[in-house]
Amino acid sequence: MRKTLVIFILLASIFSCEAQPGISVEVARSLNNAPTPSAGYGKDLGDFKSGIYTITSAGLERQYTIDIPKNYDKNKTYRLIFTMHMMGGSMKTMVDNNYYGLKTYAEKDNVPVIFVAPQGYTDQTPWRTRDDKDHIFFADMLKLFKDKLSIDTSRIFCCGFSFGAMFTYSLSLEFQSDLRAVACYAPANWNIYLPENKHKPLAYFSTTGTQDGLCKYVNSDEKREGGKYCVLTHAEDNGLKQLPELPLATTPTHVTTELKGLPAEYPVMFGSFVGGHTDNAKDPGSEVNWIAKETWNFFMRF
Known part of the structure; x- marks a missing residue:
């Protein structure tokens, strides 16, 4: 009887820890898990509100821009979505396009989300290509937001286009325990700082146009360079032993493929379309940017 009671108490403590601050996110990776509140849960905002901030x-x-819902409730947990800008863009670009259109969906669906748009351009490129200082910046922001805000630490996301996709992909190799899912629009795995891959599972979605000459679907098979290999890397890390040939679009209607044989908690999806270097793609007869829509739907699975 005593042994049964001990087992019951241990199981109860495991399941209840999902809703407690400070518990590892690894505990909360089941689908539709209970929120995992950050240390900022229950704290007053004080003077930390939406706007532009500078940190060392x-x-x-x-610098970064943060968008906190006007009806912020310190006793409610919020999803956190980072949006990384492209070459020629800035954090203001992210604000102007409603954070790749995701804020439009958050408001429409009444989902509590805090959006962040960091500013790159510290070494003549949108994001750093030779060292990990952007990764340190990302880690510093995460630490700050978890302390000041009521974040659901099991639902932190990142997305970006072009150079922003390259940076997002770079982060996806190191911060798998922090990020629940990422979306990369026209990623590349060269000409960007890449950390040593930790090979931990991560939900991954990316898109590449069949006519993209900048961030190519395949830049080098020998070196495993290109959007194709960004997808396959995460498929391997998520446990897929036999890698498939990814379907490519051959008509104006896009083709999105979810790779089979992966855990439901760690899906990998690839969107292909006949087109060039863009994060705004529409099927014939549609006014909907399917890339934004599918990103939102992908993030909301978790």
Whole structure:
């Protein structure tokens, strides 16, 4: 009887820890798990509100824009979505396009989300190509937001286009325990700083146009460079032993494929379309940017 009671108490403590601050996110990776509140749960916002902020990170002055819902409730947990800008863009670009259109869906579906748009451009490129200072910046922001805000630490996401997709992909190799899912629009795995891959599972979605000459679907099979290999890397890390040939669109209507044989908690999806270098693609007869729509639907699975 005593042994049964001990087992019951242990099981109860495991399941109840999903809703407790400070518990590892690894505990909360089941689908539709209970929120995992950050240390900021229950804290007043004070003077930390929507706007532009500057912090010192890795010896650099860095800026970011944060968008906190006007009806913020310190006793409610919020999804956190990072949006990484492209070359020629900035954090203002992310604000102007409603964070790749995701804020439009959040407001429409009444989903509590905090959006963040960090500013790159510290070494003549949108995001750093030779060192990990952008990764340190990301980690510093995460630590700050978890302390000040009521974040659901099991539902932190990141997305980006072009150079922003390259940076997002780079983060996806190191921050798998922090990020629940990422979306990369025209990613590349060269000409960007890449950390050593931790090979931990992560939900992954990316898109590449069949006519994209900048961030190619295949840049080098020998070196495993290109959007194709960004997809297959995460498929392997998520447990897929036999890698498939990914279907490519051959008509104006896009083709999105979810790879089979992966755990429901860690899906990998690839969207192909006949087109060039863009994060705004529409099927014939449609006014909907399916990339934004499918990203939102993908993030909301978790």
